[in-house]
Amino acid sequence: MTKSRLYKPFPFVIKLHDGYHGNKEDAATMDTGPLQRRNFVAFLIHALFLALTLNFIDINTVVPNMLAQAGGTALHMGILSAIMIGGTRFMQLLFAGMIVPLRRKKPALLAGIYIRVAALVVLGFFIKTLSEPSAVHVWTIIMVMTVFSFSGAYANIAYMDIMGKVIIAEKRKRLLVIKQLLSSIGVIVSALVVKIILSEVSYPANYSLLFLLGGILLLLGTVGFWMIIEQEGPGTTRVLSGGQFARFSSIIRSDANLRRYLLLINTTGVVVSTLPFLLLYARTRFPVDGSMTGTFLLVQMIGALGANLLLSLFSKDQKYRPLLYLFIATSAITPIMALLVPASAWWYAPVFLLSGIAHTLNQIVSSGVLLEISTDENRAIYTGISGAGSVMQVLYPLLFGLLAGSLGYAFMLIATSLYMCAGLFAAKRLSCERLNLSA
Numbered sequence: 096m097t098k099s100r101l102y103k104p105f106p107f108v109i110k111l112h113d114g115y116h117g118n119k120e121d122a123a124t125m126d127t128g129p130l131q132r133r134n135f136v137a138f139l140i141h142a143l144f145l146a147l148t149l150n151f152i153d154i155n156t157v158v159p160n161m162l163a164q165a166g167g168t169a170l171h172m173g174i175l176s177a178i179m180i181g182g183t184r185f186m187q188l189l190f191a192g193m194i195v196p197l198r199r200k201k202p203a204l205l206a207g208i209y210i211r212v213a214a215l216v217v218l219g220f221f222i223k224t225l226s227e228p229s230a231v232h233v234w235t236i237i238m239v240m241t242v243f244s245f246s247g248a249y250a251n252i253a254y255m256d257i258m259g260k261v262i263i264a265e266k267r268k269r270l271l272v273i274k275q276l277l278s279s280i281g282v283i284v285s286a287l288v289v290k291i292i293l294s295e296v297s298y299p300a301n302y303s304l305l306f307l308l309g310g311i312l313l314l315l316g317t318v319g320f321w322m323i324i325e326q327e328g329p330g331t332t333r334v335l336s337g338g339q340f341a342r343f344s345s346i347i348r349s350d351a352n353l354r355r356y357l358l359l360i361n362t363t364g365v366v367v368s369t370l371p372f373l374l375l376y377a378r379t380r381f382p383v384d385g386s387m388t389g390t391f392l393l394v395q396m397i398g399a400l401g402a403n404l405l406l407s408l409f410s411k412d413q414k415y416r417p418l419l420y421l422f423i424a425t426s427a428i429t430p431i432m433a434l435l436v437p438a439s440a441w442w443y444a445p446v447f448l449l450s451g452i453a454h455t456l457n458q459i460v461s462s463g464v465l466l467e468i469s470t471d472e473n474r475a476i477y478t479g480i481s482g483a484g485s486v487m488q489v490l491y492p493l494l495f496g497l498l499a500g501s502l503g504y505a506f507m508l509i510a511t512s513l514y515m516c517a518g519l520f521a522a523k524r525l526s527c528e529r530l531n532l533s534a
Contacts, residue, residue, distance in 0.1 A: 135270060137319040138258065139277055144316030146278035150285040151309035152215070154179055155370040155450060156392040157289065158240075160383060161302045165236060166228030169375055173496020177489045178241050180368045183248035183482070185489060190249045191476050200253035201323060207250025208317055214243035215310035223303035248482065255478045257323060258466070272459065276403040286396040290389025301385055346480065352468040353477065355521040359419070360461060361487040363518030366426035367457055368492040369511050370450050373433050376504045380438040387440050391447045398451025406459070419464075419522035422456035427515045429453055430508035464525065 152158060158179075159172055167175075194203050218239045225232055258270075293301050347353055374391065377383055383391075406418075429449040436442040469477040491511075499507050 134323055137323045138270060139274060140319030141316045142274040142278050142319075143281045144312050144319070146281040147285045148215075148309045148313040148316065150282045150289055150392065150396070151305040151312070153289075153392055153395075155395060155454070156374055156388050156447070157293075157302070157305065159371045159374040160378075160385070160388045161222075162233065162236060163375065163378060164228070164298060165225060165232045166230060167233045167236075168496075169372065169499045170496040171233050171237065172371055172375055173492045173494075175237050175240060176368050176371050176492035176496075178237070179244045180488050180492065182241070182489055183244045183251075185482055185485065186245050186248040190252050191478065191480075191482075194249075194252045194256070197253075200256050201320060204250050204253035204257065204320055205317060207246045207248075207253065208313065208320075210246035211243050211250070212310045212314045214239055214246065215306050215313065218243070219303050219305075219307035219310060222299050222306060225299040252478055255462075255465070256474055272403070272406050276400075276406075278399075278403075280400060282396045283393075283400055286389070286393040289392055290386065293385035293389040298385065346473075346476075347484070350468070352525060353480070355525045356464055356468060356481065357484040359464075359518050359521040359525070360481065360485050362521070363423045363426050363515045364457065364461065364485065365487050365491045365511070366429065366453050366515055368488055369430060369495065369508075370454065371492075372495055372499070372504070372507075373430070373446055373450060375499075376433060376508070377440075377443055379504065381440055381443075383440070390440070391444060394444045395447040395451035395454075398448040399455040400451075402452040402455045416522065416525070418456060418460050419525065420519075422453070422460050423515065423518045423522060425449060425453045425456060426518075427512045430512045434505055434508055468525075 154176070158175070162172060162175065194200060197203055218236065221235060221239065289305060292304055295301075296304060347357070374383065374388070377391075429446065432449060433443070433446045436446065465477060465481055466474070495507050495511070
């Protein structure tokens with residue numbers, strides 16, 4: 096592997112050294128079978144434990160119901176959703192400037208995960224003390240979840256950079272599909288555990304136990320990343336400065352694929368920010384207790400698993416366009432179905448089946464397309480730009496939370512469905528010759 100192929104400094108950072116500075120033997124053999132298998136397995140190990148963790152703090156079911164029981168409203172959920180989904184993406188731009196200069200990204204990745212673990216443990220002990228609904232309790236939960244989410248954004252920058260470097264291009268889509276499949280199997284098991292805990296343990300001890308278990312599982316997931324062999328890149332004398340942020344617009348102007356990608360995540364991508372409101376809307380139509388929350392989570396995970404099984408069976412090439420169309424259609428149908436089904440918990444369950452499918456497709460499409468429209472040299476900053484450019488991931492849940500009270504959930508869900516259809520424009524025009532995205 097040549098120096099230029101291995102690593103090139105970004106055009107908007109000042110280079111300190113030229114060439115490769117790490118273990119040259121590791122770099123030369125990064126494409127070999129044994130190292131590829133080791134790194135491949137490492138990502139899958141982390142994916143399994145992360146899936147188990149996120150199920151205990153699921154943003155679409157567990158968190159909305161927990162927040163509502165603590166005294167939260169649609170506006171509070173909008174703020175939390177904006178932070179956990181949109182805010183984390185925006186923070187990636189700031190964190191990219193901190194991580195890009197690092198010769199090795201794995202220490203940053205591990206540091207971000209350890210902060211997340213600490214936040215979950217703190218929140219687990221705090222929730223155990225809750226009694227009556229209180230605004231103080233709600234805002235404390237939001238603040239701790241902000242730390243949890245932002246540290247995840249910090250870790251994700253390093254995660255994407257490492258994946259792009261240690262997993263060769265021909266294996267990336269396969270890794271993403273298998274990772275999603277393995278994760279879906281794991282979360283089915285954890286969803287059953289969540290349902291049992293929410294059904295058999297009284298509030299607030301049930302949510303406290305979920306968050307503490309989530310912290311332990313996330314800590315175990317770092318075992319996978321300790322396995323990864325990462326080559327060093329060159330250092331830089333400074334991180335991104337305020338003046339250098341002005342260059343981002345020129346990067347976006349020069350890459351049509353990046354602009355189309357930003358359009359996609361700012362339209363259809365808002366489905367992820369909208370899903371938490373589905374449970375709040377359900378609470379306005381019929382009672383939703385801990386047991387039913389666990390049922391909705393289980394159904395959501397079944398949808399995710401089904402989607403991954405089908406993708407693993409029929410996704411044999413590198414073409415993303417059919418997945419883009421399927422993602423847009425599923426995302427647009429989900430809020431409409433929530434309006435059309437009868438006011439019954441069991442009739443409402445299929446809504447979460449669709450939400451699981453939409454969420455899975457979003458994860459595969461957003462990560463996969465970003466990996467393929469970027470290169471080893473610009474991947475970290477493209478990840479940061481995609482985060483900062485996801486303005487609707489921040490604004491939309493805030494608007495939803497504000498307007499749902501005055502205009503009603505029905506109006507907002509219909510408007511959301513129509514808005515997400517705008518992603519078709521980007522889906523038709525995204526192109527990447529090497530992986531036949533335009534085919």
